[in-house]
Amino acid sequence: MRRTFAGGVLTVLAAGALVAQGTVAAGAEEPSERTSTAAAPKGRHLPAEIKGGAWKAGHVQGVAVDRRKGFMYFSFTNLLVKTDLRGNPVGSVSGFTGHLGDLDYNTTDGRVYGSLEYKSAKAFYIAILDVDRINRMDMDARTSDVVSTVHLQEVVDDYTADMNGDGKFDGDTANTPDHRYGCSGIDGVAFGPELDRGSLVKRGKQVLTVAYGIYSNVKRQDNDHQVLLQYDVRKWRKYERPLPESAPHTSGPAYVDGKYFVRTGNTRYGVQNLEYDAHTGNWLMAVYKGAKPQFPNYSLFIADGSKRPVTGPVTGQPEPEIGELLPLLRAGLHHEASGTYGWESGGQYGLISLDDGRFYLVEAGTVVEDGVTKQTARAVLHRWTGQPPNPFTPATTPVTD
Secondary structure (H helix, E strand, C coil), rough: CEEECCCEEEECCCCCCCCCCCCCEECCCCCHHHHHHHHHCCCCCCCCCCCCEEEEECCCCCCEEECCCCCCEEEEEEEEEEEECCCCEEEEEEECCCCEEEHHHHHHCCCCEEEEEEECCCCCEEEEEEHHHCCCHHHHHHHCCCEEECCCHHHHHHHHHCCCCCCCCCCCCCEEEEEEEEEEEEEEEEEEHHHHHHCCCCCCCCCEEEEEEECCCCCCCCEEEEEEEEEEEHHHCCEEEEECCCCCCCCCCCCCCCEEECCCCCCEEEEEEEEEECCCEEEEEEEEECCCCCCCCCCEECCCCEEEEEEEEEECCCEEEEEEEEEEECCEEEEEECCCEEEEECCCCCCCCCCCCEEEEEEEEEEECCCCCEEEEEEEEEEEECCCCEEEECCCCCCCC
C-alpha cells in the first residue's frame, strides 16, 4: 500500500491501518492575510468587464488582478499581457515556448505566479513574474529579467511514473496506463491558507496551491481525483532561476508541504483554473467536462474549505494507497450514484474571486484582423448566487435570495 505524505511516499505494510474517515470542522474565524490585503482597496472602481485585447498567441488560460495598483494580467498560453482596469495594454511578455497556464497574484511579494509546462523535457515549473518591471510591449521572457522559475519535482515524478512496469516512458499521451493519477502536468494555481488547517483558520500561512492537469481516459479507474499540491513559497528565492528555454533546470523544493485529493470523476486536463474565495473559505475548481458515464461531469467543483482533510483510501489505484482527502462542498447539483456535487459554469479560461461575493469570469474568443486569427479575452464581473445549475449571475443583474 502506498501512503502519500507532504514529504513524499511511504510504503505501508499494514493494509488495515487506515485512519478513520471522520471530518473535523475548522474554526469559523475571519480569514486573515489574503483577505485583508486583497480587500483593502475597496474604493477602486472595478468595471463590469475588462478586455484583454486580441493577440496572435494561444487561447487565454488564466488571469490575475492587482486591485491596489489597478492592473490585470492575462495568460495567452505563450504570451502574458498586462492591462489597466480599463483594458488598455500597458505591457506584455513574449518568448514562452512552454505552456503558461493559470495565474494568481501574490499579495505578499507583489508578483504574479503561473504554471509553466515543458512536457517534452519532462519539466514543470512555477513561473514567477516581477510584474512591476513589465512597462512596455513585447518584452522577452528569456532576456528581460522579468521571469524566474522554480522546478516542481513532485509533478515530474507523477508525470513520468511507469505504472505498467514496462520500463519506458510513454510520453505526452492519455492513451497509456502510465502517469500516476493520470497526471498530465499542472495548470490551476492559487494562493490561500494551508489546507490541513482549514481555510478559515485565522493564523494559517498563505501558501501556493498547484493543481494537476489530468488526462482524459475513460478506461482508467485511478484518474478520478483532482490532485492539489501546496508549497510555502516564502523561501523560494533561493530556488529561482531564469526561464529554462534551452537548458531546463531542476532547482526547486525536494518535497511538497501538502498533497491532497478531491474526488470529482475524471476531467479533461484537470483543474484549468483554481481559486480560493476568502469570502466563504472554499476552493473553486473550474474544469473542462469529463466523459466517464458513471460521473455527472460537472464543469465547476468546490472543495469545502471549512473541512480539514481526512486520511483515507485514494480509490482506484493499481495498488492500495491512502492519502489526504478533501470533501466537495455539499451544495449545487448532486449526482447521487457517485456522490458528486458541482455546478455547470464558466471559469475555465479565467476565474478571480474578489473575496466579497463577486468574481471575474473570463470568456475566450477569436477575431480576424487583416486575415490573421487572433485570440481574445474578456473578464466579466459576476456575483455568486450558489443557485444550480449556474451559481454565477452577471453583476449588473439584481441578485435575489
